[in-house]
Amino acid sequence: EAxxxxxxxxxxIEKKQPVAFWCNPISGHNTLYWYLQNLGQGPExxxxxxxxxxxxxxxxxxxxxxxxxxxxxxxTLKIQPAELGDSAVYLCASSFRDPGELFxxxxxxxxVL
Amino acid sequence: xxxxxxxxxxxxxQEGDSAVIKCTYxxxxxxxxxxxxxxxxxxxxxxxxxxSNVGEKKDQRIAVTLNKTAKHFSLHITETQxxxxxxxxxxxxxxxxxxxxxxxGTRLLVRP
Numbered sequence: 001e002a003x004x005x006x007x008x009x010x011x012x013i014e015k016k017q018p019v020a021f022w023c024n025p026i027s028g029h030n031t032l033y034w035y036l037q038n039l040g041q042g043p044e045x046x047x048x049x050x051x052x053x054x055x056x057x058x059x060x061x062x063x064x065x066x067x068x069x070x071x072x073x074x075x076t077l078k079i080q081p082a083e084l085g086d087s088a089v090y091l092c093a094s095s096f097r098d099p100g101e102l103f104x105x106x107x108x109x110x111x112v113l
Numbered sequence: 114x115x116x117x118x119x120x121x122x123x124x125x126x127q128e129g130d131s132a133v134i135k136c137t138y139x140x141x142x143x144x145x146x147x148x149x150x151x152x153x154x155x156x157x158x159x160x161x162x163x164x165s166n167v168g169e170k171k172d173q174r175i176a177v178t179l180n181k182t183a184k185h186f187s188l189h190i191t192e193t194q195x196x197x198x199x200x201x202x203x204x205x206x207x208x209x210x211x212x213x214x215x216x217x218g219t220r221l222l223v224r225p
Contacts, residue, residue: 004156040217040218041217041218042117042119042202042204042215042216042217042218043157043202043215044215045212045213045214048211048212055211056210056211056212091156091157099144099145099206099211099213101147101159101162102147102149102157102159102213104156104157104158105156106155106156107156
């Protein structure tokens with residue numbers, strides 16, 4: 001069974017540029033999460049989807065971050081414009097049910113110069 | 114909201130010894146407590162979890178204990194091996210919000 005797939009694995013951009021991350025969850029997992037992980041810290045939830053509905057986006061900085069999951073399967077997280085402080089690993093995860101095991105992707109490491 | 118504190122931040126043990134990592138949580142309504150292991154450059158992976166209706170759970174060399182009154186839970190690894198070296202994260206979830214809050218992590222080093 002394929003796991004959670006994320007791309008790109010690494011991205012280096014200059015500040016004020018836009019960037020987008022893509023995630024394909026495990027087939028059959030209706031719940032999808034985007035987490036932010038700073039170096040040496042635990043993951044922090046940005047947004048949670050149930051199918052195509054964003055049921056918790058309270059931690060998403062909506063002035064520059066946006067996300068979508070149009071058909072309830074794969075998802076895109078966008079940052080525009082990126083700031084130096086956005087440098088981190090962006091983890092996507094999916095689960096079959098809540099509460100339950102989260103299956104994480106390998107993450108997308110963003111470096112903003 | 115929920116807050117999860119994790120100690121210690123780093124832990125070094127000799128191969129074969131036991132390792133204990135402790136977490137406290139603030140929201141008494143939290144009812145699900147997973148532990149994730151993250152090797153360097155890899156994804157976090159669930160190693161064990163416990164729900165609030167259980168006080169202890171064991172899976173081979175790994176065990177988790179939960180004290181709801183004191184609002185803390187612990188991960189116990191016995192007979193540690195070098196491949197146990199990784200960062201371990203505890204987490205707590207409040208069932209009504211389904212928001213999983215992670216601790217700051219413990220870097221475990223098992224010396225051969």
